[in-house]
Amino acid sequence: MGVTRRVFLRAAIASTAVGTAGAAQTALAPAASAASGPGDVVGRITVGYQGWFACTGDGAPIDGWWHWSQDWGRPPSRTNTNIKCWPDVREFTRTYQSSYANLGNGQPAALFSSYDQQTVNTHFLWMQQNAIDTAALQRFNPTGGEGPTRDAMAAKVRSAAETYGRKFYIMYDVSNWTDMQSEIKTDWTNKMSAHTASTAYARQNGRPVVCIWGFGFNDPNHPFTPDACLDVINWFKGQGCYVIGGVPREWRTGTGGSQSGFLGVYHAFHMISPWMVGAIGNVTEADNAYNTYTVGDQADCDAHGIDYQPCVLPGDVSARQRAHGDFMWRQFYNMVRAGVQGIYISMFDEYNEGNQIAKTAETQAWVPTDSGFLALDEDGTACSSDYYLRLTGDGGRMLKGQIALTATRPTRPTLPTGDTTPPAAPGGLTVTGHTAGSVSLSWNASTDNVGVTGYRILRVSGSTSTQVGATGATSFTVTGLTAATAYTFDVVALDAAGNVSQPSGQVTVTTDAPSGTTNLALHRPTAESSHTQVYGSANATDGDSGTYWESANNAFPQWVQTDLGTATGVRRIVLGLPPSTAWATRTQTISVQGSTDGGTFTQLLGSAGYTFDPATGNTATLTLPATVTTRHVRLTFSANNGWPAGQVSEFQVFGA
Numbered sequence: 199m200g201v202t203r204r205v206f207l208r209a210a211i212a213s214t215a216v217g218t219a220g221a222a223q224t225a226l227a228p229a230a231s232a233a234s235g236p237g238d239v240v241g242r243i244t245v246g247y248q249g250w251f252a253c254t255g256d257g258a259p260i261d262g263w264w265h266w267s268q269d270w271g272r273p274p275s276r277t278n279t280n281i282k283c284w285p286d287v288r289e290f291t292r293t294y295q296s297s298y299a300n301l302g303n304g305q306p307a308a309l310f311s312s313y314d315q316q317t318v319n320t321h322f323l324w325m326q327q328n329a330i331d332t333a334a335l336q337r338f339n340p341t342g343g344e345g346p347t348r349d350a351m352a353a354k355v356r357s358a359a360e361t362y363g364r365k366f367y368i369m370y371d372v373s374n375w376t377d378m379q380s381e382i383k384t385d386w387t388n389k390m391s392a393h394t395a396s397t398a399y400a401r402q403n404g405r406p407v408v409c410i411w412g413f414g415f416n417d418p419n420h421p422f423t424p425d426a427c428l429d430v431i432n433w434f435k436g437q438g439c440y441v442i443g444g445v446p447r448e449w450r451t452g453t454g455g456s457q458s459g460f461l462g463v464y465h466a467f468h469m470i471s472p473w474m475v476g477a478i479g480n481v482t483e484a485d486n487a488y489n490t491y492t493v494g495d496q497a498d499c500d501a502h503g504i505d506y507q508p509c510v511l512p513g514d515v516s517a518r519q520r521a522h523g524d525f526m527w528r529q530f531y532n533m534v535r536a537g538v539q540g541i542y543i544s545m546f547d548e549y550n551e552g553n554q555i556a557k558t559a560e561t562q563a564w565v566p567t568d569s570g571f572l573a574l575d576e577d578g579t580a581c582s583s584d585y586y587l588r589l590t591g592d593g594g595r596m597l598k599g600q601i602a603l604t605a606t607r608p609t610r611p612t613l614p615t616g617d618t619t620p621p622a623a624p625g626g627l628t629v630t631g632h633t634a635g636s637v638s639l640s641w642n643a644s645t646d647n648v649g650v651t652g653y654r655i656l657r658v659s660g661s662t663s664t665q666v667g668a669t670g671a672t673s674f675t676v677t678g679l680t681a682a683t684a685y686t687f688d689v690v691a692l693d694a695a696g697n698v699s700q701p702s703g704q705v706t707v708t709t710d711a712p713s714g715t716t717n718l719a720l721h722r723p724t725a726e727s728s729h730t731q732v733y734g735s736a737n738a739t740d741g742d743s744g745t746y747w748e749s750a751n752n753a754f755p756q757w758v759q760t761d762l763g764t765a766t767g768v769r770r771i772v773l774g775l776p777p778s779t780a781w782a783t784r785t786q787t788i789s790v791q792g793s794t795d796g797g798t799f800t801q802l803l804g805s806a807g808y809t810f811d812p813a814t815g816n817t818a819t820l821t822l823p824a825t826v827t828t829r830h831v832r833l834t835f836s837a838n839n840g841w842p843a844g845q846v847s848e849f850q851v852f853g854a
Contacts, residue, residue, distance in 0.1 A: 233503040238365040238400035239407055239442070239469065239540050240505055242331035243594035245555065246369065246545040247321070249335060249351045251312045253294035257798065258313035259346035265550060266296070266309055273297040274309070276568045282516040282552030284559040284571050285309065286583040291316050291665050298566035307566040312547075313347065315354050315795060320668065321547065321556060322358035324584070327652065327670050328591035332400050333359065333546065334369040334409055339378075340385050350797020352393060353830075357796075359398035362669070367400040367407040368393070369444070373419045379426045382410075383433055391437070392725030395736070402440040402468070402505075409471070410434075411444030414460035427463045442507065443467035447474055447491050450498055469505040470495065471542050475553065478511065479519045481528045488532040496536050507540040508533050510593065512586045514552040515572050522579035523589050527607035530593035534603055541597055543590055555586035581611040613694045620697035621646035624653060624689045627702040630673070634681035634710040634853060635766035635827065640673040641702055644691035651694050658686040658704060678794060680827055681767040681853070682711045711853070714770070719760045719831070719851040727757045730843065735759075738849035744776055746847035749835065756844040757791075759832035760851065765794050767827055767853045768802075771820040774848035775810045783811045784840025790820060792828030802826055805836060817848075825853065 234240045252264035254273070262270035267278045274280070275297035284307075287293050293308035301307055310317045325333065335355050340348050352368070359366040368390045372378045386408070393399055394406040401407060412420050413427040434441045446456035449464045449472060464470060472495060478484050492508055499506040510529040513519030520526070533541055547556045559565045559573045560583045574581035582588075589609045595601045601608065624641040631638040644650050655667040655674050666687075667674050679685060685708075688701040719739050726735035728750035735758045737745035749756035762768075771790060775781055790803035808818035831851055835844030 233499070233505050234403050234468070234539070237402035238332055238367075239402050239440075239507065241598060242365075242540050243329075243543065243590060243597065244332040244334055244507070244540060245325070245330055245543045245590070246548070247333040247335050247355065247366070248545060248547050249312045249318065249355060250348075251310065251547070251549075252347060253309060253311040253313075255294060256311035256313045258311065259350070259798070260344060264344075264347070276566075276570070279569075281549045282514065282571070283549055283554075284565045284569065284573075285549055285554075286557035286559055286564060289320050289557070289668070290314070296566075299568040300566065302561075302563040302565055302567055312351060313354070315357065316665075318351075318354045318358040319361060322355075322362040322364050323652070323668050323670065324556065324587055325364050325546075326362040328584075328587040329594050330364070330543075330587075330590060331594070332365040332367065334542070335366055336371055337368050337385075337390070338371050338373070339375040339381070340389070341377075341381055346797070349389060350795060352390065353796030356393050356396050356398060360396060363398075365398055365400040367409065369409040369411060369442075371444075372410060372412040372422070378422065379430060382430060386434070386437070388726065388728050392723065392735070395723035405438055405440040407442065408434050408439045409442035409444055411473075413443060413445065413463055414449060414457050415446050416455050416457045424460055424463050427460070428466055431463070431466045440468045442469040442471055444471050444473060447472045447477055447487075450494060465502050465504065467504065469507050469539070470499055471507040472509060473544075474509040474511060475544055475551065478529075479513065479517060479525075481521065481525055484525065484528045484532060488536065492532060492536045492538075496538060505539040507542050508536075508538055509542050509544050511544055512553055512555050512589075515558065515574065515576065516552045518572070518576055520574070520577070522577055522581055522611050523585065523607050523609060526586065526589055527593070527609075528605070530596060531603070531605045534596050538597075541593065555590050557583040557587070559583065560585075579611055582613050585609070585611050617648050617693065617695035618697065619647045619693075621650050621691035621693050621699040623700040624672075624691050624702040627687070627689055627705050629705055629707045631675075632707055632709055633764060633766065635679050635764040635829075636675055636677045637679060637685060637687070637707050637709065638673070638675045639687060639689070639705070641689050643672050644699055646691070646693045646697075648693055648695070650691050652692050654690050654692065654698075656688040656690065656701065658688055663688060663701075677764040678829075679709050679765065681709050681825075684708045711767075714853050717850045717852065718762050718766060718768070719849055722763060723761045724849075725759050725761075727755075728753065738846050741848075743774055743847050744778075746776060746845055747849075748841075749844040751841075751843045754842075754844075755834050755836045757832050757834045758844065758846065758849065759830055760849055761796065762829050762831065762851065765827050765829045767825045768792065768831060768851055769822050769825045770852040771822075771831065771833075772817060772848070772850040772852070773808070773810075773820065773833070773846050774815070774817040774850075775812075775845060776847050777812060777816050779812050781810075781812050781816060782840055783809065783813075784838060785809045786818075786835055786840075786844065787837035788820065789834045789836070790822070791832040791834060792826055793830040793832070794828060796830045799830070799832055802828070802831075805834075807837075810840075
């Protein structure tokens with residue numbers, strides 16, 4: 199793997215500290231002079247989301263211990279590691295055994311896989327619980343061996359964001375990307391732009407958000423010219439995007455980590471987000487950075503009508519930078535008093551650099567005994583595993599003016615102790631809806647002597663209960679179910695001390711039989727391998743037979759797919775072309791694939807020729823050998839004797 203952000207060396211910041219670090223100061227935050235009004239990044243807390251941890255046996259195409267180990271072919275261990283601290287995995291339903299020694303409490307040293315949807319769901323639940331607004335999904339060069347796994351992760355992040363009411367956007371890291379200028383455009387057009395159809399995709403000023411990290415850095419991993427960078431920025435603007443630039447901290451001066459001659463590139467972005475990892479590591483350096491960078495950056499952005507989104511770091515656990523939250527809070531205070539438009543947290547799940555806010559081992563009882571890793575209590579102050587999530591939530595509230603501007607950290611490192619009383623069991627569990635592949639549930643809120651923090655949804659089979667979801671709300675939709683099948687569900691409540699209630703009363707419900715008359719694909723989101731001119735894939739599910747998708751010409755094979763929203767029974771696919779006699783009869787060679795997660799597809803129907811004749815309606819029916827439960831349905835076109843491209847105006851999907 200090439201060198202990326204993590205390798206930038208720490209730089210000394212030689213200027214005088216501003217104010218007395220940690221001094222109690224309380225006031226209202228200054229009004230931000232934003233170029234843009236509130237949206238999904240302006241006025242919001244955004245976290246960088248890697249989603250790049252995999253484990254052997256998790257089903258990911260990469261098939262290895264991705265980013266956990268130096269050698270991905272072997273389980274991580276004391277001598278084969280790529281991380282600096284240990285995650286808290288108590289809330290994940292599936293984990294993978296490492297080769298580290300047991301934890302200090304005797305439990306096995308297991309790790310999570312980002313490829314498991316439940317992992318991503320749990321992360322986005324934590325975002326929801328701590329009022330974290332938006333996740334920037336990191337996307338490195340997708341043309342190599344990591345590409346298929348990264349493609350699948352985009353679909354998993356989209357699903358989790360939709361489920362937990364968070365926003366997400368694509369953040370391209372262009373480090374070491376040789377053919378970046380052309381390939382980033384192809385990747386957006388053929389793959390990532392499809393996710394903007396999601397209600398969870400972040401928008402600012404009505405435009406889908408894209409971030410490009412890495413223009414202008416003064417090192418061999420970012421050799422792009424100003425003209426090439428401007429071309430890419432302007433191309434994304436031409437696609438209707440709001441473009442954020444992840445830039446060097448010296449972007450205004452063209453010195454240090456920034457190349458000279460790039461100021462016009464930086465000013466072409468809609469939002470500037472300077473990188474600070476490796477530059478600061480304590481409160482004094484945070485104050486120096488405020489004086490050296492933040493104040494001048496904000497003034498320059500104001501002068502050029504650009505939004506400003508500086509970076510806030512929790513600190514490297516292994517380097518003892520965190521100071522039980524004082525380091526991070528000082529940065530929040532400095533950014534809010536500067537009047538910034540948004541804040542970017544680096545990072546949510548970056549256990550490799552040790553600067554994650556996601557739940558982390560709180561004491562040595564939760565760390566492998568042979569690892570040498572520190573826990574969150576490394577400076578002698580006890581911190582709960584979710585402390586930096588809660589601290590981020592409070593920083594967001596200060597940014598939004600929900601609490602006053604204060605240099606005094608308001609967040610307690612630990613939650614109230616001594617609570618051994620579980621919440622009351624949730625009452626009134628009822629089924630509020632069901633389809634062939636999903637069941638919607640609701641229940642009455644539980645009570646607790648301190649406070650309920652969330653609920654777990656359990657599927658019951660005999661004496662076994664399996665967690666199928668978690669939420670902070672009092673309703674949830676279980677997806678991925680089989681049509682015409684009986685299911686039994688329970689719900690339990692949790693509090694901050696980890697106490698779990700008794701189960702609610704069970705409910706049993708039978709999912710619907712697949713419908714043979716309802717077009718399951720109507721107005722559903724689509725994706726495509728490519729399209730030409732204005733003939734995008736959304737035309738295939740818009741219900742209008744006069745509009746159509748057409749792939750890039752002379753470039754078979756090509757594909758188009760639709761997301762049915764939930765796994766459901768599929769038996770029949772009806773395809774159409776515009777019924778006008780101007781369309782001559784043609785035969786297209788098509789195969790059908792299906793996927794439950796949007797990443798891994800299996801063949802549902804082999805390649806065959808289908809004739810479209812305007813005299814008989816210009817349609818063709820593709821019937822599967824048997825009903826298959828799937829969510830994403832893909833058509834792959836390998837030939838067309840009437841035009842050198844895949845073409846379809848109506849892509850209809852039906853059950854049995």
